[in-house]
Amino acid sequence: MPLLSADQLTIQRGDRALLRDFDLRLAAGELLHLRGANGIGKTSLLETLAGLRRPAAGQCRLADEAAGLHWLGHRNGLNLQLSAIDNLRFWCGINGASPAGIDAALAGVELPARARRRACRSLSAGQKRRSALARLLLQPRPVWLLDEPLDGLDAGGLALFAALTQAHLAQGGAVLMTSHQTLPAPLAARELIL
Structure with a gap:
């Protein structure tokens, strides 16, 4: 059973559909790297999966609602x-x-x-x-949704991020992240291009 799933998701910005009939499964131990051009809907998708935005259609589910998830936006929330x-x-x-x-x-x-x-x-x-x-x-929360988490990090920060992510995945967590950058070694991810 996936830790996070989306079924037949439609996400709109104004009268424009960013995603239509979108399905997603994020499994324990999985790193999913969401890629695509600016404005394509990556942040909107993460916000919808985090419950910060309502989908126009479809649904999102966490396997363990009580455990929740971590959301980290590209503006840091500080x-x-x-x-x-x-x-x-x-x-x-x-x-x-x-x-x-x-x-x-x-x-x-x-x-x-x-x-x-x-x-x-x-x-x-x-x-x-x-x-x-x-x-x-x-x-501790099993699902991490991270929007451009590599921005602003130097080489040491990128290595630290890779280590934190690997430890989380090894403990059965899952990460869905966006980044225009190449993931730091030794992270390996399934890529999804919007």
Whole structure:
């Protein structure tokens, strides 16, 4: 049984259909790399699968609704006035997660200690991305939906992302991500081009 599925999905933007009668299966241990031109509907598809947008037709299902999923948009979802620590405290509060793991999560994404307490507006693009990726480590969820997660990451960040993703897949998780970049080694993915 797939961890995430979509059946006969139709997604519209205004009066234009981005996807029509779209089916998807995402299995445990699978990395699916969603590709396509800008404006084709990649982000809209991820938002629909995450429950942030209603499909015009069809349905999406998580195998374990109670376990939920992680959504990470390309804008990171950070309040730039708050520090990485305070952003994660807020995230924990609205998601019912324990804030006790914040320091470990930030260490896990290798955000320098001096950057953790600074307002996110003063962080580099890569440090902001690492701050956002730390949410993936705060609360285990089997499905990760990631929109352009490689943006802003340097070589060390790309290697870190690959390691986090491999560990998640090895534990039976699944990842559906968009990226215009080549995936960092040694990640291997099934590709879906819209």
